[in-house]
Amino acid sequence: MKPFAYHQPEQIPDAAKLLTSIEDSKLVAGGMTLIPTLKQRLASPVALVDLSKLGSLKGITDDGPSITVGAMTQHAVVAASKLVQTKIPALAALASMIGDPAVRSRGTIGGSVANNDPAADYPAGVLGLGATIVTSTREIAADKFFLGLFETALEAGEIITAIRFPVPLKAGYAKFKAPASRYALVGVFVAKFADGVRVAVTGAGPGVFRVPPMEAVLSENFDPSAIAAIRIDTDGLTSDIHAEADYRAHLVTVMAKRAVDAALS
Amino acid sequence: MGNVIGIGAAPKRKEDQRFLTGRGNYVSDIKRPGMTAGVFVRSPHGHAVLRGIDKSAALASPGVIAVLTGDDVKADGLGSLPCGWGISDAKGVPMKEPPFPMLAQGKVRFVGDMVAFVIAETPEQANAGAELLKVDYEVLPSVVGVLEAVRPDAPQLFDDVPNNICCDWELGDKAAVETAFRKAAHVAKLSLVNNRLIGNPMEPRAAIAEYEPGTDRFTLWTTSQFPHVVRFLMGALVLNIPQHKLRVVAPDVGGGFGVKQFHYGEEAVITWAAKRVKRPVKWVASRSEGYVSDRHGRDHVTEAELALDENGKFLAFRVNTLANMGGYLSTFGPNIPTNLYGPLLGGVYTTPAIYCNVKVVFTNTVPVDAYRGAGRPEATFVLERIVDVAASEMGIDRVEIRRRNMIPKEAYPYQTPVLVQYDSGDPMGCLDGALVAADVKNFGVRKAASASKGKFRGLGYSTYVEACGLAPSRFAGRLGARGGLYESATVRVHPTGQVTVMIGTHNHGQGHETTFAQIVSDKLGVAFENVDIVFGDTDRVQFGMGTYGSRSLVVGGAALSKATDKVIAKGKKIASHLLEAAEVDIQFESGKFSVAGTDRMKTFEEIAGAAYVPHNYPLEVLEPGLEEQAYYDPVNFTYPGGCHIAEVEVDPETGTVTLVNYTAVDDVGTVINPMIVEGQLHGGIVQGVGQALFENAVYDEGSGQLLSGSLMDYCMPRADHLPMMKVATHSTLCTHTPMGVKGCGEVGTIGSPAAVINAVVDALSHLGVTHVDMPATPNRIWRLLQNASLPVAAE
Incomplete structure (x- = not known):
């Protein structure tokens, strides 16, 4: 790890100001991706702006038709939340499947969503539920937020403060874990709303994406059998030592069926 | 005053007090x-x-x-x-x-x-x-695979090593094997890869x-x-x-695990x-x-052929292997895929003729050397896989073909055609025990239950033997060893009767501080807590060859046993003087030297005291002090073995293999501490399961980059990958080690990969699958099913 300055602002505007005023500064939330990167000397920011003292970013609130999760809320808190378990059990289940207990105790929803790792779980939940990303300056719809490999719509100095999830009629998440890392080799989040079904896939490609053919069919018939014959195109899917693109494409269908099953159970 | 805790007892491990309370002293702590x-x-x-x-x-x-x-x-x-x-x-x-x-x-x-x-x-x-x-x-350009490295146009690592071949090694009677193959009623053939592993201590x-x-x-x-x-x-x-x-x-x-x-x-x-x-x-x-620097393990590409008569009796076995050495020769490198591989190809069977050729090959990869089992898991995997292939092709039950070829208990000592002579064993007894413990007779019920959930269930056997207790020096010297392979121990009895042992083996998780203390406690009648084991310091320990090859108890324990006997012998001389009796009349039992047939006796502590305060002592004929040393060079390897039975369930939709049951009945000779033996078997089995289902070191051909260079990409087995294991021993005593011990550090790793893969193949055999390379990852299984264009249920 190379030396860096360390700031712990207590107000969001102070954090935003530090981020824009110090060139090569980085936000640290739970640090579950950033700290290993620093330790391997793959990144050397001049300063870290730690968000942990921003109390307003923690906690989960019931907004009636939606629930809002503060950006600094840890995965373990979401997984154990009675509110989330009651209103969007699939989201609590998703949080419980991230990493291991140590990661879930430190990693945060805001950090995960801002990092947009192509195999992270939360992007599937956020896109699948059509959530809204609330930042220090604006609100961004999930469909406009994730821009591909580690890329998001966040601008310099913009800080995620919360994620607002609409409560679906039904939802399910099915994850095929990469054997070593336990990231999603393929993870599929399915959510049924009054106006239709959303299907979001993580792990299979360079970033989270939706599957319109499955959404169309499931909107008519919310049953695993409805999508059993839908094969997604392998173009643009990831191939690596763990799985080639065609296997990932196959798993998208299998995991989508299992997500629907989970939503129905 | 503590108690004697002797051979066969299962005290908690002495060393765990410091390990579990954060008081270990590792190099990075210094x-x-x-x-x-x-x-x-x-x-x-x-x-x-x-x-x-x-x-x-x-x-x-x-x-x-x-x-x-x-x-x-x-x-x-x-x-x-x-x-x-x-x-x-x-x-x-x-x-x-x-x-x-x-x-x-x-x-x-x-x-x-x-x-x-x-x-x-x-x-x-x-x-x-x-x-x-x-x-x-x-x-x-780099070359990383053995098949590629021996091609004439391959990049050459060293100017004076043509085709990157370090040595073209062979063992066995080639002509006898060829003759047998000509007479065979059936020849089973198998090509396989033994995947490269990284030890990850x-x-x-x-x-x-x-x-x-x-x-x-x-x-x-x-x-x-x-x-x-x-x-x-x-x-x-x-x-x-x-x-x-x-x-x-x-x-x-x-x-350590060899690394x-x-x-x-x-x-x-x-x-x-x-x-x-x-x-x-x-x-x-x-x-x-x-x-990228710890020595890697395994990495073979092998072609094997087994010749059988019409009744499924093995006539001859022929094995051609390319073994990866990496970029340089490591300390034991060339020994592992040759001397620790070829001699194990007889297994527990009476195969009369065996020939093995191993081309030892340099590549642009981390040097390859011993990793838990070292050569013997590779041999066991080839043999136990091809036995299943032969059984399947000839329509003989897999257990039955093993029985027809097993060395009967009465045939020991048994000379194999590949150098080694097994002193003792009862493979049939291990097999019978394992069949019962694994509830094989009700497997059909379990398979049907899996089928009703859309899963394929399979059962796999591995009846195996290994050679450990490395090693008889003279024999090893003939095979190319450049050093001795004995072990030494010093037993220092203090004036107050407590004991410090200096031993040349090294404890890095095996529980030696407990096992060796039990041996001393048992033999000298000294309280378990009054025995300390010193190791790992050339200034404190006289000499030693260290710990590997399941040698610590077999060779080090034997040296310790001998040194303890010398202490008793000297103690008898002192007692004979103090008790005014002939030395032949002195008995030593339960920490007491007594005159046979009388109630006159001296305690071990009294004798120790007399040795260090020699006022009433035969100084003319006996040195003061009570400290003895012994070196032990084994006369043969030891041959632990057993039967492992794995049961897996395959999800055809995702290709995921789940190990659902695992049973091991092993012959490890005398058991000093059953809890420690069980732990060693568990750990060994898990490492073998890791090789079979998860672990794979993958290099990029051409660039020579290690693609599985972290725990994010190299999959180590975890607790939730494993069922509760059934582990038992069915021991015959080693005939040449002082306590009848055979060693147990590697048996789990040696027996298990074949059992697991045989189970996976069994689960998929109804679909025409005859072999699965390791690791049997979901991706690999799914592809196998796709390539066979099989009707995999979509529902």
């Missing part, structure tokens, strides 16, 4: 006054000419004290890292043995090959300096070296399984340091550097560094 930090600069290329190194920027970096390179090694006239075994081909031509410089000279030959050592005041400064070192590489490697000008002595603290061997190899053959001027300490070591039983270049560089910079130097590897 701090020396004035200590500096060292970092190795490693090749990022698989194969390159080293055109030059510009040290100036690194040397100018804050805190940097020195930068050492291969040129400095050459200028100081230091030796090459030695190989401990010299094998030869069929004509007696010695293996090609190119130099292995401790820092690369002229060329780098694998990603991770060391090109420089940067020493600074702090680790951060050393890292910063290392990043500024300018190394000019002329990158060459919990504690990464580390070392500290210090030079004391006042005494002209060096001390090296290192994460080693064999400090005396490091002292010999490094002192005598690399750095030219006289043995009495070099102390090597291997304190608490957090797991720490080699003399590494890092140890030599650090020791050499400590004298050059006149300050202690410390290096601690990162996990990532371990991946």
Whole structure:
């Protein structure tokens, strides 16, 4: 790890100001991706702006038709939340499947969503539920937020403060874990709303994406059998030592069926 | 006053008190006054000419004290890292043995090959300096696979090693095998890959070296399984340091699995550097560094053929293997796929003729050497797989074909056609025990239950034997060993009757401090808590070959047993004097020396006291003191073995294999501590399951980059991958070790890969699948099912 300055602002505007005023500064939330990167000397920011003292970013609130999760809320808190378990059990289940207990105790929803790792779980939940990303300056719809490999719509100095999830009629998440890392080799989040079904896939490609053919069919018939014959195109899917693109494409269908099953159970 | 806790008891492990309370003393815990930090600069290329190194920027970096390179090694006239075994081909031509410089000279030959050592005041400064070192590489094409490496147009690692072949080794009667194949009613054939593994001990490697000008002595603290061997190899053959001027300490070591039983270049560089910079130097590897520098294991490509008569009796076995050595010869490298492989191809069967050819091949990968089991898991995998293939092709039940060919209990000692003679064993007894323990008779019910959920269930057997207790020195010498393989122990009885044992084996998780204390407690009648075991320090322990090859109890325990017998013998002489009786009339039992047929006796403590306060003592004929030493050189290997039965469930939709039941009935000879044996079996089985289902070291052909270079990409087995295991012993006693022990450190790893893969193949056999390479990952299984264009249910 190379030396860096360390700031712990207590107000969001102070954090935003530090981020824009110090060139090569980085936000640290739970640090579950950033700290290993620093330790391997793959990144050397001049300063870290730690968000942990921003109390307003923690906690989960019931907004009636939606629930809002503060950006600094840890995965373990979401997984154990009675509110989330009651209103969007699939989201609590998703949080419980991230990493291991140590990661879930430190990693945060805001950090995960801002990092947009192509195999992270939360992007599937956020896109699948059509959530809204609330930042220090604006609100961004999930469909406009994730821009591909580690890329998001966040601008310099913009800080995620919360994620607002609409409560679906039904939802399910099915994850095929990469054997070593336990990231999603393929993870599929399915959510049924009054106006239709959303299907979001993580792990299979360079970033989270939706599957319109499955959404169309499931909107008519919310049953695993409805999508059993839908094969997604392998173009643009990831191939690596763990799985080639065609296997990932196959798993998208299998995991989508299992997500629907989970939503129905 | 504590109790005697003897052989067969299961006390909790003595060493766990300090390990579980955070009071272990590992190399990275050690701090020396004035200590500096060292970092190795490693090749990022698989194969390159080293055109030059510009040290100036690194040397100018804050805190940097020195930068050492291969040129400095050459200028100081230091030796090459030695190989401990010299094998030869069929004509007696010695293996090609190119130099292995401790820092690369002229060329780098694998990603991770060391090109420089940067020493600074702090680790951060050393890292910063290392990043500024300018190394000019002329990158060459790499070759990483054995099949590719032996092609005529392959990149050549060494100018004087044509086709990258280090040695074309063979064993067995080729002509007899050919004759048998001509008469065979059936020939089973199998091509397979034994996947490359990375050991991943919990504690990464580390070392500290210090030079004391006042005494002209060096001390090296290192994460080693064999400090005396490091002292010999490094002192005598690399750095030219006289043995009495070099102390090597291997304190608490957090797991080895073979990875720490080699003399590494890092140890030599650090020791050499400590004298050059006149300050202690410390290096601690990162996990990532371990991946590209810890010696790897396995990595074979094999063609095997088994000839059978019409009744399924094995007539002959022929095996051709290409074994990957990596970029250089490591300490035991060429011995593993040859001497520890070919002689095990007889298994527990009466196969009369066996021939094995192994081409030992250099590639642009981390040097390959021993990893738990070392050669024997590879042999077992080939044999136990092809037995299943033959059974399937001939329509004979897999258990039945094994029974028809097994060596009966009465036939021991049994001479195999491949050098080794098994002293004892009862493979049929292990098989019978395992069949019951695994509830094989109700497997059909379980298979039907799986089928009703859309899953395929399979059962796999591995009836196996291994050779351990390394090793009879004379025999090993004939096979190419360049050192002895005995062990030594000193039993020091203190004036108050407590005992300190100095032993040449090394405890890095195996529980020696407990097992060896039980042996002493049992034999001397001394309280278990009054026995301490000292190991891992060449200044405290007389000599030793260390711990590997399931040798600690078999060879070290035998030395300890012999030394204890000498203590008893001397004690009898003292007692004879004190009790005024003839020595032949003195009995020793339960810690008491008594005169036969009388109630006159002296306690062990009284005898110890008399030995150190020799007022009433036969000084004319007996030295004072009570301390005895013994060296033990085994007369044969020991041959533990057994039967493992794995049961798996395959999800055809995703290709996921789940190990649902595992049963092992092993013959490990006398059991000293059943709890420790069970733990060793569990750990060994898990490592074998890891090879079968999860672990794979993958290199990129051409660039030589390690693609599975972290725990994010190299899948270690985890607790939730495993069922509760049923482990039992069915022991016959070894006929030549003092206590009848056979060793248990590696049996689990040796028996299990074949059992698991045989189960996977069984689960898929109704679909025409005849073989699955390791690791049986979901991706691989799914592809196998796709390629067979099988009706995989979509619902």
